[in-house]
Amino acid sequence: MNAAAKAHDFVVVANRLPVDVERDAEGSISARPSPGGLVAALQPVLARRRGGWVGWPGTVGETLPSFSTEDGTTLHPVVLDEADFEEFYEGFSNATLWPLYHDLIMRPIYNAQWWQAYERVNRRFAQRVAEVTAEDGVVWVQDYQLQLVPGMLRELRPDLTIGLFMHIPFPPPSLFRQLPWREQILSGMRGADLLGFQLESCAANFRALGASKSKVRAFPISIDVEPFLAPTDTAATREKFGNPRTLLLGVDRLDYTKGILQRLEAFESLLERGLVDAESTVFVQVATPSRERLEHYRQTRSAVEEAVGRINGRFGSIGHSVVRYHHQSLRKSELIKLYQAADVMVVTPLKDGMNLVAKEYVASHADASGALVLSEFAGAAEQLNQAYLCNPHDVDSIASKVLEAIQHAGSAEARSRMHTMHQQVRTFDVQRWAEQFLKELQ
Helix, strand or coil: CECCCCCEEEEEEEEECCEEEEECCCCCEEEEECCCHHHHHHHHHHHHCCCEEEEECCCECCCCCCEECCCCCEEEECCECHHHHHHHHHHHHHHHHHHHHCCCCCCCCCCHHHHHHHHHHHHHHHHHHHHHEEEEEEEEEECHHHCCHHHHHHHHCCCCEEEEECCCCCCCHHHHCCCCCHHHHHHHHCCCCEEEECCHHHHHHHHCCCCCCCEEEECCCCCCCHHHCCCCCHHHHHHHCCCCCEEEEEEEECCHHHCHHHHHHHHHHHHHCCCCCHHHEEEEEEEECCCCCCHHHHHHHHHHHHHHHHHHHHHCECCECCEEEECCCCCHHHHHHHHHHCCEEEECCCCECCCHHHHHHHHCCCCCCCEEEEECCEHHHHCCCCCEEECCCCHHHHHHHHHHHHHCCCCHHHHHHHHHHHHHHHHCCHHHHHHHHHHHHC
């Protein structure tokens, strides 16, 4: 696996490497590709251009050498110690920037020590990129954890062409200006030749903060559609849940921005009013563990699990749970089975840069079956406007759209909606997204 650091014409830099790294008893490194649309989109570009990827391997305090993957991409690990992880990652990235950029759903914490860690770690990433990128090379920086890297890299390597893509929302100026270190963040971002955002509204929010030499554009990200097209045994999947007449599905990271509690309360409201039959309906909620050391996340988990218990206690029966809750990560193959078996997918984030789960569900329904209930505050709502759009802050709005989706199941209108969305996702896939960004960058 070992590979000497070498100069690359094209380098991706992201908070995480595209692999899960493990060491065996003899100390040899093994790396398992981590599933993700970004990896799928960039792999051909990396392979074609002798590419490198700079990122954190997910281990704390361990120095790892550069190593190559089977497809020939060279990975360059960046070390984070325990203080870096707590202050840069859990602290500034996820307790300061994340809530600020998601419209203050939770109150951001402004901590000067966390900011110093953010600067320190961003500089470490920038220095690593500067070391491994060839003269006149192209660097593509990913997301909110590394917003200082473009500016730092511009000072270290003025010969480079630098792009930055923000996967999460970018807030309006009235919110962004709360940040005590706003000028430093803006200066870092403006070091990029091209700044990409999910939506034109996010790009407009950035432009409103003042002039920049960077090109600022919207590039809505998408998915690698191919894995979702192969049919699965939906009857066998539904059998596991007792062959319900209606199978509802939610798949999210367990994050306070995802609106899981509100959708459960909407479902409870439908059961309460007798609009949905508890005996013939199952709601499957997959909640992937996330940032579990942070208090807001522990509170969110507690509230969600309390709601699940209450609903099952009120409306379940012996041998039948009306909500099936899974607090675990599932393999992509298992998710695809659930997507294809579900009659209604319920995606209700309070705020989301894009939300690729919505696109994965749509991709899984090439036969135009199924229905998507989607928050109007998910970036995906701009492309998937044939979904049943709801206000995720309004439990009645979610409930009415879920009911509408159930009642219209199998109708010509429902099939037309899903067909239109499926074609959109197949046409504007993640490869097209990457090609458009890189074409504009160069």
